[in-house]
Amino acid sequence: MSYLLTLFDKTPRRIRVVEGILQAKRTVTNLFWGQCYGLLPYLGADRHLKRATYDTWLQSQAAKGNLLIDQQMAWLTPQGLSVKQAWQTEHYQPQFGQWTWLANWQQLANRVLLALQLVSEYRHHNRRFAPLPVSFKDKVAVRQWFLQQSSLIGQELLKELTSYLTALEKADPRLADLFVFQLIGHETAGWTEAEAARRLAVARQDLFWMERDMWLFLAHSLWQQTGTLAALVQPLLAPSPLPKSVQTTVEAWQRGYSLAEISRFRHLKIGTVREHLLQATILVPEQVPVMKVLPPQIVARFAEQYQGSALTWQFQAQTNDPGLEFFYFRLLQIKAAQTVGKEGEDEFGSHR
Amino acid sequence: MERKEKMNLDLTASLRQHFGFTAFRPGQEATLTRILNGQDTLAILPTGAGKSLLYQLPAYHLTGTILVISPLIALMQDQADRIARQGDYRAVVLNSTVEMHDQAALLETLGDYRFIFTSPETLARGPVLGALRQLKIALLVVDEAHCISEWGPNFRPEYLTLKNARQALKPGVTLLLTATAPPQIAQDILTKMAMAPEQVATVRQSVNRANLFLAVHPVADPLAKQHYLQALLPRLGGPGVIYFSSRKQATAMANWLEQTTSLQVAAYHAGLEPVVRYRLQTQFMQNQVDVICATSAFGMGIDKNDIRYVIHYHMPAGLAAYTQEIGRAGRDGQPALALLLYAPGDESLPELLTQTELPAPAVLEEVMAGRVAPTVLGPKADVINFYLHHGVTPQQLQQLMAQQSRLAQQRINEMLGYVMTTACRRQYLLHAFGEKPIEQALCCDRHQSNWQPQELGLGAVKTFATVERSYNWRQQLAHFFAC
Numbered sequence A: 001m002s003y004l005l006t007l008f009d010k011t012p013r014r015i016r017v018v019e020g021i022l023q024a025k026r027t028v029t030n031l032f033w034g035q036c037y038g039l040l041p042y043l044g045a046d047r048h049l050k051r052a053t054y055d056t057w058l059q060s061q062a063a064k065g066n067l068l069i070d071q072q073m074a075w076l077t078p079q080g081l082s083v084k085q086a087w088q089t090e091h092y093q094p095q096f097g098q099w100t101w102l103a104n105w106q107q108l109a110n111r112v113l114l115a116l117q118l119v120s121e122y123r124h125h126n127r128r129f130a131p132l133p134v135s136f137k138d139k140v141a142v143r144q145w146f147l148q149q150s151s152l153i154g155q156e157l158l159k160e161l162t163s164y165l166t167a168l169e170k171a172d173p174r175l176a177d178l179f180v181f182q183l184i185g186h187e188t189a190g191w192t193e194a195e196a197a198r199r200l201a202v203a204r205q206d207l208f209w210m211e212r213d214m215w216l217f218l219a220h221s222l223w224q225q226t227g228t229l230a231a232l233v234q235p236l237l238a239p240s241p242l243p244k245s246v247q248t249t250v251e252a253w254q255r256g257y258s259l260a261e262i263s264r265f266r267h268l269k270i271g272t273v274r275e276h277l278l279q280a281t282i283l284v285p286e287q288v289p290v291m292k293v294l295p296p297q298i299v300a301r302f303a304e305q306y307q308g309s310a311l312t313w314q315f316q317a318q319t320n321d322p323g324l325e326f327f328y329f330r331l332l333q334i335k336a337a338q339t340v341g342k343e344g345e346d347e348f349g350s351h352r
Numbered sequence B: 001m002e003r004k005e006k007m008n009l010d011l012t013a014s015l016r017q018h019f020g021f022t023a024f025r026p027g028q029e030a031t032l033t034r035i036l037n038g039q040d041t042l043a044i045l046p047t048g049a050g051k052s053l054l055y056q057l058p059a060y061h062l063t064g065t066i067l068v069i070s071p072l073i074a075l076m077q078d079q080a081d082r083i084a085r086q087g088d089y090r091a092v093v094l095n096s097t098v099e100m101h102d103q104a105a106l107l108e109t110l111g112d113y114r115f116i117f118t119s120p121e122t123l124a125r126g127p128v129l130g131a132l133r134q135l136k137i138a139l140l141v142v143d144e145a146h147c148i149s150e151w152g153p154n155f156r157p158e159y160l161t162l163k164n165a166r167q168a169l170k171p172g173v174t175l176l177l178t179a180t181a182p183p184q185i186a187q188d189i190l191t192k193m194a195m196a197p198e199q200v201a202t203v204r205q206s207v208n209r210a211n212l213f214l215a216v217h218p219v220a221d222p223l224a225k226q227h228y229l230q231a232l233l234p235r236l237g238g239p240g241v242i243y244f245s246s247r248k249q250a251t252a253m254a255n256w257l258e259q260t261t262s263l264q265v266a267a268y269h270a271g272l273e274p275v276v277r278y279r280l281q282t283q284f285m286q287n288q289v290d291v292i293c294a295t296s297a298f299g300m301g302i303d304k305n306d307i308r309y310v311i312h313y314h315m316p317a318g319l320a321a322y323t324q325e326i327g328r329a330g331r332d333g334q335p336a337l338a339l340l341l342y343a344p345g346d347e348s349l350p351e352l353l354t355q356t357e358l359p360a361p362a363v364l365e366e367v368m369a370g371r372v373a374p375t376v377l378g379p380k381a382d383v384i385n386f387y388l389h390h391g392v393t394p395q396q397l398q399q400l401m402a403q404q405s406r407l408a409q410q411r412i413n414e415m416l417g418y419v420m421t422t423a424c425r426r427q428y429l430l431h432a433f434g435e436k437p438i439e440q441a442l443c444c445d446r447h448q449s450n451w452q453p454q455e456l457g458l459g460a461v462k463t464f465a466t467v468e469r470s471y472n473w474r475q476q477l478a479h480f481f482a483c
């Protein structure tokens, strides 16, 4: 749990946003503030995090004098800041969170581990082994994949994995070791957790982040590729940081339909369509030229009404359509934050 | 007579051919002979007797599906894995951990599997029973059969539905398996299954494990337990298991021992991801881990013969559970240690876990009428709810629950008696299970209060900790794929 402290800073952050990001709750509010805080690489990093666990942790940090909490906001005390900095120098720091949208890495890991186990046992001519207990769906996928492979499967995988691991080794040699020495196959069940921590000279709780990184790195290196492993995991890789429905809205909008028209033919509330566009503005800004949406007179009025850092703007409705007005407000705020904020910029799938 | 001898010969050959063993463990042959003669059988065999062989070997001699009912959902996968490891037959698990749409797909292909593992709850579901009725069930195995008895510590009301399931499935032969069942529970099992005692053969093995040295170590407080373990474990050699009653403590102690001793220690509990559990079990089997700090979830799936000690950090809730858990030590027949750590007041934890306040009759009426969710009934909600929906009145239920509380307290007292007894612990155990006394040289700490690991034949085995090989991912990967 101690890594949680690294997700806070001297300036107040919304505690529910930090929690929502970890749990992969993709509301516009979470994504917007998550981007401002530079936390989008942590999206879905702790899907099973429980509210009670999180709140207990917050209270314990407040009691220790590391964190101040007021009205759903939390920020680090000077002592908390030095604890955070000490943690950052002593522990492994996640490197590839920007690819978190590519896949649920734990499912990806289960599927790949089972496939590699199967091939390892096959190559050692052993048919008496217990397959890894992964979901039925993953078992079926692996079996179908395996049946389509040639007898050269071992050599092919060795080649593909060597090229992936060589790249990973350049990024961080510890990750390449960890990947190979956690494989389960013929007469090997990998390092124990303690052994891995000792050999790689990291703390045990760091292994989680290292594993996440090595699988995300693999997901990234297989994304939109062809090959033996790519064929296995392709169905698990997201084509874009945007959920499918959001993507559909954005594409329609790019083809020139108005939001009202999209709302009508997709049978979605206008609020939902606006949320889609806001999500896209946050996650793939280059696909959404915001200035095309915003009427110039609104931009001019907002420039007078809202000044200073975008993060401190307080929305105040001035028209009789506050929904639309808030949509404009949020769009402008996102844009302003993206140009000013260094932290969040280009962190999350805005490249490729 | 001639027929029986011929059968024995075949069985040993079959054992050698398919499993690579030359001799049966006690009770196995007697049980197998009866099953393969079509005789319904109740087998009461302490753990270590190789229960899974009793349904695995018949596969080679019977035609049809082998259906295994088990309450231990988390461990079913291990049992199926073991069959996969054996390599000749396909096995499948059907229970609440299998997602609904996966289950529907599975039901259509059930005929592809020789072994089907399921839980009583899943079996009771219409589509599942329907699909199974399409198959020819050669052998129905009821694992942990004592769960059907209200008199036992592990009573599960859903087991009461097995009687009907058996009648619907009409299996060729039925095998009831349990590790411990005193005579009155054995009888109750048959009654609840609606099986006539004269038509069921009973095979019973003694609970005594001659190669286990029994000991209790009293300490002043929990901290003293911790330091005692720290000093003792390096002298015991490995591998060993320490049982805890909470996941949190098992994990904390594993970390602490790992840091403060030179041993390889890992924590194991049902809260771990299945792949993590698989990895840990395999590492323990392959002697990469010296000590497992576990909850009671650990053990069933482990077929490890050379476990040298089983230590209980917390007192179990009864002798049945205790003998089952210590039975995992020394299956190879070599000396092993069963040690229980006791601090004053330890009995209050199992007491707390087993005693339940029965809700007021008014609340029961509300639940029965569906106006209140059964979850208000607390930790025993499943049991209470089952009764309420099977024609038991709130008043009868009050009596039943009160009686079960009394029985639970009795079992704890019996366990505490084992801790406190000033006489031989082995005789205490045997007496509790209605068996005759046995005298042996290495017996228990009541004969040998100042016991030392070496005198027990322990500690000779090197622990696995220290060998540091160099490693290289390229070599390892090439070896992994045999390239």
Ligand SMILES: [Zn+2]
Pocket: B424, B425, B426, B427, B443, B444, B445, B446, B447
């Ligand atoms: Zn004795």
